[in-house]
Amino acid sequence: MTPLAGASTQGLVGESDLSRAVDEAAECTALQPLQGNLFEIRFRAPEVARRAQPGQFAQIWVEQSHIPLLRRPFSFSRAQPREGVVSFYIGAVGEGSRRLRRFSPGDSARILGPLGRGFTLPDRPGRSVLVSGGLGAAPFPLLGERLLERGEQVVWVNGARTQSELYPGELVPNGMAELVQFTEDGSQGRRGRVTAGLLPSLKGADRIYACGPNQMLAALFALISESAFEEGGAPQLEVSIEAPMGCGFGTCLGCAIPLRPGAGGEGPVVGLCCRQGPVLRGSLLDWERLLQQPEHLG
Ligand SMILES: Cc1cc2nc3c(=O)[nH]c(=O)nc-3n(C[C@H](O)[C@H](O)[C@H](O)COP(=O)(O)OP(=O)(O)OC[C@H]3O[C@@H](n4cnc5c(N)ncnc54)[C@H](O)[C@@H]3O)c2cc1C
Ligand code: FES
Structure with a gap:
């Protein structure tokens, strides 16, 4: 070791x-x-x-x-x-x-x-909404379990193109307040993309954790930024993103991700997914540039 x-x-x-x-x-x-x-x-x-x-x-x-x-x-x-x-x-x-x-x-x-940097766990219990697409479901059983242990109310909205790509419901941790499933072709759960039917689940959320294709994450960020939330404002959004990785610990410089100019004060405009991510606050990313990067992760 x-x-x-x-x-x-x-x-x-x-x-x-x-x-x-x-x-x-x-x-x-x-x-x-x-x-x-x-x-x-x-x-x-x-x-x-x-x-x-x-x-x-x-x-x-x-x-x-x-x-x-x-x-x-x-x-x-x-x-x-x-x-x-x-x-x-x-x-x-x-x-x-x-x-x-x-x-x-x-x-x-x-x-x-x-x-890498993981999700921020809350100090006080509240309501968390997990949003995932495709293989983006991967980190959420562990996140869900750790949130539930802290007394958090957890809703998981999970989607995929089709049933054979959907995270199996029977593996979802017990104790979730709600599991909402979407498939684009309607083969399981509700028909459509997660972002299309998401707003009702976001009501009353203190925080949102998301992982999935960049398109989905960008749409979620836009949805939260543009929606009128009641008193308390928009919930905090953390996203887990992916980039091609060589080393995984900051040496090969292969996993560059675009950050907003000035993010983090004098911060860099390019970060390393393996060191500054893979989990970042949604507001730190330059979504326009991120969407221009080739993506192979479904
Ligand atoms: C931080 C991080 C966390 C990740 N967590 C997971 C995880 O929990 N589960 C998981 O399955 N993957 C995860 N991935 C993605 C995984 O690392 C890649 O899919 C990896 O390239 C797979 O290695 P490989 O040798 O099988 O495929 P490669 O030889 O690297 O790729 C083979 C081909 O498949 C394509 N490809 C690669 N990944 C995908 C994909 N997901 N869908 C469709 N085509 C693809 C590539 O573009 C290439 O053409 C994660 C990636 C990162 C950066
Ligand atoms: S994977 Fe090597 S620097 Fe990030």
Whole structure:
């Protein structure tokens, strides 16, 4: 287990704390195939499980080979410190995720994490709305569990193009006030995009947490900015965004994301998704420029 202590944690917008990350040998304890190309994989990695916070991610190296050469980033979908277990909700789309899909209990990998900045958990209980699209559902079981433990009222609005891409309802943590499901083709839940039917669920929200395609996140940011909220104003929005990642800890500079000029005072106009994100306040991002970036994440 190799700590990453000593790396800089100074930053104008705020950066992840690399001193908490470890590189741990992990053993697969279970793999649950889900519909379509989706699966949930569980690893025994006690130190990572103890440290992982909702919205943070791990860089996973499939140990049996050097293909793919680089580790792949995946959000913690669950972290159970007492059991020493972390889980990931993954779509098999390329070499790395397809290799993980072929894992069996007993197979080994290396997990570097937790990395990145996670979601801000509230000091006092209130009402949270989680909004996700497609694989953007991945960090929300862990976030939902941690919010519920704090007495928060949690509503989850989750959407996908079609039923086979929708996070399975039976894996949603118990105790949610409401689970609202959307599919664009109407194959499960309500027909349409999450952002189209979202406003009623946002009523009375103290905070909104979102993860999904950039188009969805930008539409959500616009919706919140343009809507007339009652006394108390617009709820706080935090979004988890994705960028192609090499290292995951600020060295390769491959995960640039556009920030609003002046965000964070004298802040930079380009940030690193792996250090300043992946979770950021919606108001810090330059949405126009973000939408011009190529996106491969559905
Ligand atoms: C912070 C962060 C957290 C992430 N969390 C998760 C997570 O929890 N679960 C998850 O499944 N993914 C997650 N991803 C995305 C995941 O890291 C990428 O999909 C990764 O590239 C998969 O590696 P691969 O080797 O399988 O595919 P690659 O070889 O990297 O990609 C193969 C091909 O598939 C395309 N592709 C890659 N990802 C997708 C996608 N999602 N949908 C459609 N096409 C795609 C690529 O453009 C490429 O053409 C996360 C990414 C980041 C940055
Ligand atoms: S992934 Fe290397 S700097 Fe962010």
